[in-house]
Amino acid sequence: MNKHLLMKTIKYILSSILLISGIYACNDDWDSHYSQEEQVVNNVNITVVNKSAVDYLQSQPELSTMYQLFSETGVLDEMIEKDLLFTILVVNDDNALSRAVVTDDRTFLAKSHISDISLSPSNLSDGQRVLMWNGKYINVSKVENEDNATSISFNGIAVKKITKVNNGYVYEIEDYVETPKSLYELIEGLGDDYSIFREMIMERNQLTFDKEASKIIGVDETGSNVYDSIFIVTNPYFEAQGFNMMSESLSATVLIPSNEVVNRALTVARQNLQEWGMLREDSILENWTFQSVFFDKKLSKSDFEANIDLNSIFSKQWRTTVQQVDLENPVSLSNGVAYYVTDMKIPTNVLIYRVKDYMRWYEYLSEEEKALYFDNENLTFDKMETKVSEWSGWPGVFPNIINRVVRFKTTDAAIKEYTLNFTAFSYDEKNKVTTPYKIPPGEYDLCLGFEQKMGHDVEVSFNGEYVGTVTASQLTKTDFHYDRGGQGYPEGYDVNKATDKKKTNYDRDGGKVGVITIEGTEPVNVVIKFHGINASKCCFHHWCLKPTKNCY
Template sequence: MKTNIISRLSTALLVASIALVSCSELEDNDHYSNTDSQINNKELKIVNQTSDQYMHSREDLSQMNQLFEAQGIYKELQEKGQFSTLLVVANNDFKQPSTDSIKFITRSHISDISISPANLKDGTRLMMWHGKYVDVSIDSLGHEGNIVDHIMFNNAAIKEVVKTTNGYIYIISDMIKTPTSLRDYIESLPDDYSIFRDMILASGGKVFDRTNSKAIGVNNEGNTVYDTVWIYTNEFFDNVKFDMNSESLTATMLLFSNDVINDAMNDAHERLGKWQLERSDSLIKDWLLKTSFFSKKYTGEEIQTTEENELKSIYNTVWRTDLQQVDANNPIALSNGIVYNVKKLRFPLGVLVYRLKDYFHHYEYCTAEQKDEYFKGTNLTFKNCSTEVVAWTPWAGVWPMHENRVLQYDKPSGLNDSEGFQLDFTPVKKDADGNITPYLIPPGTYRMGMGFTQAVTFSALTITVFANGTEIAKVSRKVGGNTDYHYDRGSTLPRCFPEGYDASYVREMGGNSKASYYDTDGGKIFDEIIIPDVNGDNSGVKIVIRISSNDWEGQTFIRLHHWCLRPIENTK
């Protein structure tokens, strides 16, 4: 029983094909003769015969002619009554197809498009009767008008060109070899690639297409046996209109062996351990799947370069060509794309760390010693930690409750405004048991956001960041007076929500109308801040965020909500 894949030509392709036929008749500038044949130039023969008549007249094409006869090609051409292109080989180059592939191979040599040499362009793709394309490639001499040995259909060079009364016959150097499709290639991957293969196949399935499957008999149980046609469905790819079965696809796929994936996962776990962070393996591998496919065919030079080059996948994830190692010299050509083996993979920081966000109110869980170490204040008096917005969720039962709880410092009694204040804060986290430890921030490039309160305005609040005692960033921001820095409402920052959260979708599903105020990164402090690898081993580093002002500006207190570091998209 054969398994076929449906390939459907779009209306646009059909129109283009018709136009191509018309153009070929206009551009050839050759004509029919009353004699049996006439040489218009040294590489084009024009005959006053149909294609099947000409094939019957050439003894050296007899084996290909017999194959076409046996497979009903001439009869089908006659029934269609349209122009065509035949790709054929002389007897010396003929290879008899096996029984199970004879139909597929035979039909890989016939196209409903009558295409002349004048219309063969480098990169042209010609749809054949087996539902797949052959690719036309032309060398430098071919571009100068030479045809023989300088124009290729897939693996085969043109040896002769014959124009008949109903199309073209190209005698080629070898029978057409049709590369497998992307979907077929993935299914046939050996077990050395089982992790990657199974991730792709598990994301979809196939459905029996009874309408297009032809009944060919009845088995011993009385059930109808079909020459089966499958429709492959895959929501993961369908959502981005990427059809691995379509022969009109021109794709690039990155291929990962089990060894490459396992080495990368081990490296990821080691790095996360150094940073005292956790990340789900499934989320890491999800990035791998989303980053493996591109809707453009890339050259070896494009897929691997030492320059900082970014390629965007079908899911718009970033592949850094200077970071990853790809075998660019040995591409695998498919009928609808190209595959490159990845030799070494490193998961970017943004895959291992979605964002680091935590709260100033952890002060209340600190010991006296920790307060002195992690919250070093000058001209500040601790007032309290209080909840200003009780815990809420934009979509009950789907997203967790979230409260706006702040740390408040008051201006000390009798202090002049001009004496200002300063807080040296070390970001800390609280575990499930209430224990406080400092964050070890992974080296990399981040965007930084913070939240305060709308009720208090400072026109020039200075934020300075230190790593290992060295100043790495400093900026002055106006905070308060509007919603930009109010808690974590994040009025202007893009990509500012928790992982997997979509405020528009939440509202559409009947969620809270204030869904866009939920657990964002806050207001912008730095577009980019680089956390250095101070130890030279990619280990995490404790940072200090200094919040200071030279003037209290008439304010009597300051309320601090949160800090947030989000890796930028292209960071290593």
């Protein structure tokens, strides 16, 4: 067979196929055949219409509400421009009007009902996820009933009717599909009443130029390419905690405080600090108000009720018995859940990192002040002594300090005991002013520094309550040796970054004697009683109160 004859034969075969197809397309039996192939859904056959999706929506009076939604939000124009295959979810007027979704983002709502893929019932599977135009996934449920009919739902909303149009499928459902915003989208869209919290997050965003996604649209006068630039929004501050609030795979919780809640918490915190005679940087207080409210798991009401403390992604403590959250009205998110905070307290252990001061101020006191703050029995001042001159474990970052101690001898050596009732005070070197400390209620670790190998036991009491005994045996070690050992370091001190060879000795809390609790609601003066047993001399370096997690 020559080439010309072969081509003629092929054209004849194709024409015959097209003719046969046209006959079936015009035959009423074709719709019936198509429906049988597709499956029965809720005992309703698929309707096939020879119209585009846009034309079909416009032709159905009972879908006028959805048509208006798609039209006013530009979805219809976008469908025509794309000229693709679609899956569209619609709600008839009866349901749309009676179950209207309360939202200020109608474009987001409209785009949650359309997908750039044509999905027939036979191509849907139980548990499938479908990406919609608003960038959110909806979940497909497909269950075969006892009568062999198949029930389909999207995000739990049942399908009532299916129509196959020329460029896809239209599924009529019983209610609007809700595709929650992501955690990031929720925060980004917060109104002016939440602007403080919103901006705390948004100001940490970073725009990164995406060269791969950007198109070259010309060349400038230097010969460099000019791009129709695409930028990616990231938030490295949160991502450093392994927390990408823009990711749909995240499962998280955010607690959202209003401007009123944040400002009230900051005002109370500043008033407390002023009453206590203490200072704290505003940035620490402000940062806590957002660092404490992000969690890397989805928390339910029962989680708040069953746990006293929740720890945020920034390792900040959220005490559920103190902070107030509206647990009755959670906001579902595509990657977690949100709750609104009704009242917030910045914890005492945030306002106070630690209170640490030195006994060496003794040498600057008047005789009256010495009698007041160092009230004692059987002690006589011996001398002041500098054990280590100025140094820093992290030079250039942390200030120089000195190890200077005050020494006493027993007045009557035969008694071999002494008592020192020390009233904690601060000393202003510049103005030469002495002020008693006022410590707020709460639970604290009491830490002290003496001198290694003092050779006797020291019973310690706090505001009249016995705390513990530092034994001569303990004092042979370095835990209570000045402030070289014991508990932690000054705030922000990273021993891994410090450079001095004795960096682990720098400005520590000192040895822990025990836990003390200040009761009541008002700050109090502090009296630490030292009772030395079998002693002929003593040496004091510092005292320290370190708030515990219960100092909230």
